[in-house]
Amino acid sequence: MKPDVLRGHLDALLLATLDGRRLHGYAIIEALQLRSGGALDLPTGTVYPALRRLERAGYVSSEWSTVSGRQRRTYHLTKAGQRALVQERTAWREFTAAIEGVLGEGPWPAQA
């Protein structure tokens, strides 16, 4: 998978992963792998900065906890994050509809 195709969709992915769950960064990466059937294997250098960005934006919130000597920062969605997720899902549908209208088979569906 080309690297750039993720551009602009990562936020949606992270928000969706946190929908109804509390996860720490590392677990988010694993969840993404699992849910995408292995297609999405995001490096930490992609995910951690993105989570901080979402936190600055007020879409997620986090707390530190120590589990068996390991520091982990657990994230969860805020109310604003929930709303953002709804919008992201809508934007995704619009996006795919637009692309598929073009990619869709054959020269021309209807000659307007």
Next chain:
Amino acid sequence: MKPDVLRGHLDALLLATLDGRRLHGYAIIEALQLRSGGALDLPTGTVYPALRRLERAGYVSSEWSTVSGRQRRTYHLTKAGQRALVQERTAWREFTAAIEGVLGEGPWPAQA
């Protein structure tokens, strides 16, 4: 529509638009608008450099022609471009499958 979501998908869009057609840049932009139901309104500063990139890559080829005093550069797919388009469509399906596996409803489909 956020600007970045197009990232990495523009080539597929352009190749698909030229599939079985000879079009000049301006016409490509209009075709994209039409086929996407108005969702895709790409600026010339996006399309022209992208077309030149595709031409350098050998996926499209172009000739100049003069239509009623106007210079236009008409593009068409090469053999390599045809093959690239097939790959782009496959990549698109894989991409959407991966994203939708994550965005898809609810907390978890199956707790592995």
Next chain:
DNA sequence: TTCCAACCCGTAGACTCGCTACGTATGAAG
């Protein structure tokens, strides 16, 4: 006949953001 919209091409530079490469640390297994 003057003006403006539509047509048509193009480049320079900014900006964004995912990725590479790196650094730190703990716990368990070998």
Next chain:
DNA sequence: CTTCATACGTAGCGAGTCTACGGGTTGGAA
């Protein structure tokens, strides 16, 4: 005591889309 999985993070790069220009023609409206 070394190595691997777990777990966090940053700095800087790179690629590609967008903004903002600039150039030129045609045709119709005012």
